[in-house]
Amino acid sequence: MKRVKNMDPGFSVPSLAMLEQERRILSELGNDITGVWDKNDLITLFSKRIKSLFYFTHTIITLIDREDETYAAFLLDHESPLRSRGDYPELVSTHFSLNEPFMQTALQAAEPISFLLEDVMDQPQNPAFLRANYERGARKLLMTKLMNAGKPMGFIHLYSDQPDSFSEEFRDVMKGIAPQLASAVSNIIKNEEIFKKEQEKSVLLDLSNDIATVRTKAELALAVSTVLRKINPQGGFVIRSINEDGTTTGPYVYGLNQTNGPERLIGSDEATCPINDGLQDRVLNSPIPLLFNIDREIQRGITSAYLRYWQTIGFKEIVGIRLRNGDTDLGILFLDIREINIRLLQGLCSQVSVAMANIIASEQIIKKQDEQAFLLDFSSDIARVRTKSDLQAAISRVLDKILQTKLSMIRVIDEDDRHLSPFMYDEELFAHTKAHFAELRDNRVTVDDVYTAEVLSSEDGIIFNIEEELKSGNNYAKLWETTGLKNVYGMPLRVGNKNIGTIWLLADRLSKLMLKGICAQISTAIANIQANEKLLAYKKQLEVENDYLKEQIKTIYNFTEIIGNGEQMQKVYRLLSLVSESNTTVLILGETGTGKELIARAIHNASPRHQKLMVKVNCAALPANLIESELFGHERGSFTGAIDRRIGKFELANNSTLFLDEVGELPPEAQAKLLRVIQERELERLGGKQTIKVDVRLIAATNRNLEEEVKAGRFRADLYFRLNVFPVSLPALRERPEDIEALTHFFVQKYSRNTGRKIRKVAPKVLQQLRSYTWPGNVRELEHLIERSILLTTGDVLQEVHLPQNTTIDQPGSTHLLNRPLEEVERSYIIEILKRCSGKISGVGGAAEILQIPGNTLHSKIKKLGITKSDYFS
Ligand SMILES: Nc1ncnc2c1ncn2[C@@H]1O[C@H](COP(=O)(O)OP(=O)(O)OP(=O)(O)O)[C@@H](O)[C@H]1O
16 A cells, blocks of 8 residues: 555655644554563554555564674564565674664664665675565665663564655654654563563463473473473484493483484494494583584584484584583483573473482482392302302303393412412313413413402402403403403402402492402302311311221220330330330331331320321332322312322321331332422322321331431432431340240230130240240231130140241141141142242232232231241342
């Protein structure tokens, strides 16, 4: 509706009625405008009323931003011809500088001022919207300043496609209604602010209602999604929480809209990113929300996987704001929104933070409860453990199957408090690197070893990151790497305050509480196993001692009763009283059957060690290949036939006396070992690695002339000197005939008692016979003779003894064998065979082989029959 007056400048005098109408319209407009609170209302009202009076094509209201000296569109006309332009959104969102010539002119003008677009649009600094309007047909622009509290707050721009538009009258009208327009704009701004605040309040209030009931992550995700929908219905969000390690973050909860595609990052491995990635750290350090352009951040070189993922799902700009509870950073809320409303976001974040802290706290409580329940289960499993295999089973059940944790190695500290021996490990785990594993396993690790020392001295163990250990050249790391797990947990095993070993577990993650609990349980189990093993060893030792004792009781009569008070034996007694109480090594020399063992027992019984059993080893009675095992013991599997661990006689005699009978018969290797044990007072079992300290008193005996044996090279001189510390020589029976009577009476009594006979006397003739015999088998021979004779005696007097005829012994092949006792025949026959074998008893071509009896049996027979070397070497 073009106004006639404007269309025809010549028609200058308006009719009264027209003026009236104009005044009425303007006054109505003024009244109506002051009541406007909404942007659309204002522009509609303005266009409706003014366009019926004056001609213009479209309008726009801009507002000045004093802070950054700019102005930007505030109120747009729906009829603007610019709307069809591609750059329209940019034009209406651009903040133009106030300091360009066009705007400066408009600002300085006291009254509405018009411009011909042609004149101003191409001036270099002038705003782009001038040319844009021109291109859409506008020719003239009228700028009317809107004032608020004496300062310009903005402009109403009116455009016309007629270069002669905007008459003086129109400018007067605009000047007249400018204050009302300004106050309407102020109202709208205020109204918008109030509305915005109300909206914020209602958003936060709704959120706080929702948040109050949040207990789980899913509920938190829902609450944040709901609030976000109000702020930006299209946007998604991700909350990344700070992991336990304090250096990385991972996705915590998220809400991505439908267009954002699959949420594949969540829970996947790459989702964990370092905090210091150049973006997350910036957000965490900023008290206000930060807006990021994702493409730009990636161009800047930030490589974190979440950023690339967001790019692929179409996020363009992201606002990041830190989530904190008190002084503790919890994580970051990333929102897919373009506009930052600091107050709203801060309100949102503080509520989310509280909810998140609550969820984390309740998750921790649940986790702790789960862990405690788990440890309780484990502890009841462990309580049943008695053996290593029980423990291995319990560990594999719990660690492997439930915690995805592998046992690399348990080492326990040896008795020497210095070395650590492998106690348990999972060989399967290193199946591909068997050789390397075996090499490291067999290393004699000590408590001073770098990693072991570090672990043993730590309070709660050390976590070794395998990747970092590889870089730093840790030799074990190459082995660990093959398992594909990330960390090694080296933990001390302790019972009370005492370190008992180390445990090395492989896992990606383990909680401290669990680790401590598991290690405490395993420590107890190991201590129990060790105690149990000790108990079994004691039991075994007791059994061995017991067997030994039983065996000894069969052969031992009355140790303290040594018969014979003659001059020769008195000398012996004097020596015994000198040496018994000390720990000195005694070497007892004497022919066979002179009572060397008896004297050895007498020394032991008179020594402070008498509470414990004296242990005897007959060095002649054992095959050479078993002597070492007999003396020093062996570990299981140390040689063929060693099916069980065995304690040697040396260990058995710990804190007691070891009697080495027939020491002259020891083979050379055994002599060397014996020497070492005597020198060092410690030994190693065959096939064993551990050294065992022993406190043993040695008594050795031999019927050989050891000096000659040394000279002949059959006996080590150094061993001889070690044994010959305190020699005691026992007289042959023929050298002490004065004792024969007492010995005879002693044996008569003993065997009468044993056989139930009542022989009270020995005929003088018999005593005479006994005294005149040469006794090659010494006291033993006398004892056996009396035993035999008693069986043949019928009355209560021993009237007859059957002494061997020395002259006939040497002729066993003769007819004299007839009419002789079986034992004598046996004796003569054995001597004959021994002569033929040049004294060789066992082995190929030995007497035992010819006689077809075991070597040990032949030894016993030789002893029993009183056969000496002089019998067959003469
Ligand atoms: N003085 C003694 N009083 C009582 N019995 C004795 C005496 N001397 C030896 N005997 C007895 O003689 C037997 C042989 O003694 P013993 O075994 O001690 O001799 P030995 O010298 O060790 O013999 P061998 O060298 O053959 O091993 C034993 O039964 C022992 O009790």
